[in-house]
Amino acid sequence: MKLLLNESPLLVLPTLAVKLGLNEAIVLQQLHFRLLQSPLKYDGFTWYHHTYTKWREQFPFWSEKTISRAFLSLERKRIIVSSQAYNAMKVNKTKWYRIDYDVLSHILERQIDLPTETVCEEQKEQFGCNEETKMADSVKKERNKEKQQKTNLEIITGIIHYLNAKAHKEFRVNNQATKRLINARLQEGYTVEDFKKVIDVKVSQWLNNKEMxxxxxxxxxxxxxxxxxYLNEARDIPSPVKRTIQPIVLDYNAGEEDE
Structure with missing residues (x-):
């Protein structure tokens, strides 16, 4: 007798199916799995691109129309964010997708963080509670990762804008080499104030020097x-002495002496 599960199954969490609909839950789970393996990183997010025809290879039991309805439903809820901006050619209409885990968490009211005992019991014979727990953990990790990426992007944006203003430059925030450099220094424990000190000291030394x-x-x-x-240079520069300006006190009682 052959086993029913003789190929990789499509998994779906009951919580997702109840909240979003069965088709949407299946699509979302599959996209999440693909995003975990995707190397496509743009603007601080991980993306996965596919046409509806290609998606049908993963969902052969659905028509393209059914697949598109599920995706569009999730896009309208803003759970899935789609874009065509990253295609190499404008004539290419392939959609790029990512999941907004913050929106998903809000919709699910954080019920997905840990599977309940009831869910585990219902799914135990199908694919095991441990597998469901792993999926929930991966969702949580991905959500935390996206939050950190958003925070880092805000910090990088502030630093580059500060440099542009001080040095009269127009460096781009989304330059990958620049982001790697700043992220590396942040991971070493340097602060935004440290970046500003480095920028200030070198601007004061080089801005009016044609060669530098x-x-x-x-x-x-x-x-x-x-x-x-450069940071040590900035620290070695003594802070300017702040002079306290004493207010002028007028003595209105004083006048010219009588002759």
Whole structure:
């Protein structure tokens, strides 16, 4: 007698199916699995691209129309974010997808963080509670990862805007090499204030120097060795002495002496 599960099954969480609909839950779970393996990183997010024809290879029991309805339903709920901006050619209409895990969490009211005992009992004979727990954990990790990416992008944006304003430059925030440099320094424990100190000290030294002003760039300022050296330079510069201006006190009782 052949086993029923003689190929990789499509898994679906009952919580998702109840909240979103069965078709939407299946599509969302499959997209999440694909995103975990996707190398496509743009604008701080992980993406996966597919046409409806290609999706049908993964869902052979559905028509393309059924698949498109499920995706569009999730897009309208803003759980799935789609874009065609990353296609190499404008004539290419392939959709790129990512999951907004914050929106998903809000819709599910955080019921997906841990599977309940009832869900585990119902799914135990089908694919095991441990598998469901792993899926829930992966959703949670991915959501935390996206939150961290958003935070880092805000920090990077602030640093680049500060550099552009001080050095009269127009460096792009979404430059991958620049983001890697800043993220690496942040992981080493440096703060936004440290970046500003480095920018300030080198701008004061190089901005009016024709030979050196071209080095007011992320690749020079934020490289591992240079950044530490420049930061130490900034720390060695004594802070200007603040002079307290005493207010003038007028004595209206004083007048000219009588002759």
């Amino acid at each position: 002003r071209s080095y007011l760039r992320p690749s020079t300022l934020f490289s591992p060795t240079n950044f530490e050296n």
